[in-house]
Amino acid sequence: MSLEVIKPGLLTTLQDAGRPGLAHLGIGRAGAFDTPALRIANALCGNPSDACVLEITLLGPTLRAHHDAWIAVTGAPIPVRVGGIEQAMWAPVPVPAGTTIELGAMREGCRSYLAVQGGFDAAPVLGSRSMDVNARIGPFGGRPLQAGDVLPIATADGGTLASAADAGTVKKRAWRLDPRPWFDEGNTRRTLRLIPGAHFERLAESSRERLFSGSFKVDADSNRVGLRLIGPRLEWTTPIEMVSEGCVPGLLQLPPSGHPIAFGPECPVSGGYPRIGQIAAVDMSCLAQLRPGDALRFAACTFDEAVEALRKRERALQKLEATIDQRLRQDRDARGPWMKPRVETSSNPLTPTLSPKR
Amino acid sequence: MTTGFAIEPLAEDTLLLRFGDGIDAATNARVHAAALALRDADLAGIVDIAPAYASLLVRFDPFAGNDNALLETITKALDPGLRRDDEQKRVTQGCMADRIVEIPACYGGDCGPDLDAIAEHARLPRDEVIARHTAVEYSVAMLGFAPGFPYLLGLDPTLQMPRRANPRTRVPAGSVAIGGAQTGIYTRELPGGWQLIGRTPLVVFDQARETPCLFAPGDRVRFRAIGADEFVQLAKRSA
Known part of the structure; x- marks a missing residue:
């Protein structure tokens, strides 16, 4: 089982839940930037939540299925065509052998995720299939995908999706998820919660004020290592000299330029710039979806609030994963393992959606 | 404590x-x-x-x-x-690991293009710079910058030298370098501003190796000066 890369898109990488536990060796976590989008894409394919998917940036790839497969696309809205027919995001989509999967340009947001039933099965490197492009670690030497790459897919024994061979001709699915709140269409929620950090009190008073009142713009020189944020120039009351210490994704550093850098999943494991604070983990998926030119703001938040928000989201995600699993089982049982797939007519334009109860 | x-x-x-x-x-x-x-x-x-x-x-x-x-x-x-x-x-004793890692390094020439500058800065003959760099037992203070890159503590203070004003865009893999009071080894071809004193033929980091990093935090490290012939031999063996 495999998918072949015909066109790689702008920056398409294999990502899973990342490579934790190796920071002491100078090896970062990497992994999907928008983790709820990773998990929901996997859930829609009946995969474990940390299975390996494609992370797609701004402009999507063209792929060819060598075998029957099921895919699901989540994250930033992106046109998905299978065998030339437009498909829904946030839903399992059957892909017959030999057909082409074309992903277009994102309307908004920055990263989409394509999961395949069984998960991409490149040999793991140091416990993960995630490509760390900056550190050059991962399958394919950690480089982004190129035309001609063949991506192996694991066989999904006893998967919750009907056998892909039963999928029959490409057709619209009868249901899809409501992307909200997992992707905020119209990107209205661009205020990221920030937990003030070790050096926050040493920001000049005017800078502290501007940090929360000002608007910042994502610079073009931004990637999975970090996003450069251009806005009101921020200053320390006195220069802060510090020795290099541990860094994690979400850290907001202030280099001498006066323009903060927000760390992403490929950030270095240590660094020596003073720290303004930490972006709440629950808002990292919003950071992941900011593209160059997008504006954002910060709102102060306490540790307890950030932890509570993260726990709340985790409960909602787990509930949604369970709902999806149940729905996939219903679909499979309704069809029956021996029956030909029902041809679903798309006469009703109002496709029912599954909304997570929160 | x-x-x-x-x-x-x-x-x-x-x-x-x-x-x-x-x-x-x-x-x-x-x-x-x-x-x-x-x-x-x-x-x-x-x-x-x-x-x-x-x-x-x-x-x-x-x-x-x-x-x-x-x-x-x-x-x-x-x-x-x-x-x-x-x-x-x-x-x-300030020693956390029992392990001592020996690093063969070829000093000067193409392997260490900044050796002369370090010698001049230290007002020492080149051989004395090499002798002082190989005399010490270093400790791996931390790994960072790039996967497996060791920051070594213990550099002879006379060998301390500020970073280059213009960092190199490509420092060859295995380069042994001095940056201020620190010394380290470039794990692969990387950009960098440290002064290059020599180069080891060992592959410091290899994601495909069972133990990808040559070093762990707290390891003790010693350098051993080698000639060009041994460099080539060892490079062949570790390739």
């Missing part, structure tokens, strides 16, 4: 234990002692224990349990009164 550290929450799933604010062997030894004690304690829910010069990053599963309980367990694990004698000894 591990006493006297401050715990700062860095993120919802990360604590930073600060033992000081300078680059010195004593502080760094306390960091490694704490890292070792935490590893030995094998606390449930801890994902990462990463030493830096003067601080220790501890990452945990934010959904595993109660933060306060974790803080208490960490503090307890680091209580010097509760720790074993041999650990205490290693801490007082």
Whole structure:
């Protein structure tokens, strides 16, 4: 089982839940930037939540299925065509052998995720299939995908999706998820919660004020290592000299330029710039979806609030994963393992959606 | 001793234990002692224990349990009164790992294009620079910058030299370099501003190797000067 890369898109990488536990060796976590989008894409394919998917940036790839497969696309809205027919995001989509999967340009947001039933099965490197492009670690030497790459897919024994061979001709699915709140269409929620950090009190008073009142713009020189944020120039009351210490994704550093850098999943494991604070983990998926030119703001938040928000989201995600699993089982049982797939007519334009109860 | 550290929450799933604010062997030894004690304690829910010069990053599963309980367990694990004698000894000796890694390095020439500049800066003959660089036993203070890149403590103060005003865009893999009071080894071709004194034929980091990194935090390191012939031989063997 495999998918072949015909066109790689702008920056398409294999990502899973990342490579934790190796920071002491100078090896970062990497992994999907928008983790709820990773998990929901996997859930829609009946995969474990940390299975390996494609992370797609701004402009999507063209792929060819060598075998029957099921895919699901989540994250930033992106046109998905299978065998030339437009498909829904946030839903399992059957892909017959030999057909082409074309992903277009994102309307908004920055990263989409394509999961395949069984998960991409490149040999793991140091416990993960995630490509760390900056550190050059991962399958394919950690480089982004190129035309001609063949991506192996694991066989999904006893998967919750009907056998892909039963999928029959490409057709619209009868249901899809409501992307909200997992992707905020119209990107209205661009205020990221920030937990003030070790050096926050040493920001000049005017800078502290501007940090929360000002608007910042994502610079073009931004990637999975970090996003450069251009806005009101921020200053320390006195220069802060510090020795290099541990860094994690979400850290907001202030280099001498006066323009903060927000760390992403490929950030270095240590660094020596003073720290303004930490972006709440629950808002990292919003950071992941900011593209160059997008504006954002910060709102102060306490540790307890950030932890509570993260726990709340985790409960909602787990509930949604369970709902999806149940729905996939219903679909499979309704069809029956021996029956030909029902041809679903798309006469009703109002496709029912599954909304997570929160 | 591990006493006297401050715990700062860095993120919802990360604590930073600060033992000081300078680059010195004593502080760094306390960091490694704490890292070792935490590893030995094998606390449930801890994902990462990463030493830096003067601080220790501890990452945990934010959904595993109660933060306060974790803080208490960490503090307890680091209580010097509760720790074993041999650990205490290693801490007082400033030596956390029993391992000594020997690094063959070819000094000067194409391998170390900045050797002459270092010699001039130190007002020492080139041979004396090499002798002083190979005389010391270094310790791996931390790994960072790139996967497996060792920051080594212990450089002879006479060999200290500021970074280059214009960093190189490509420093060859294996380059042994001096940056201020630190010395290190470029794990692969990387951009960098440190002064290049020599080069090792060993592959410092290889993601496909069973042990990808040549070094672990706290390791002791010695350099051995080799000639061009041995460099070529060893390079062939480690390729």
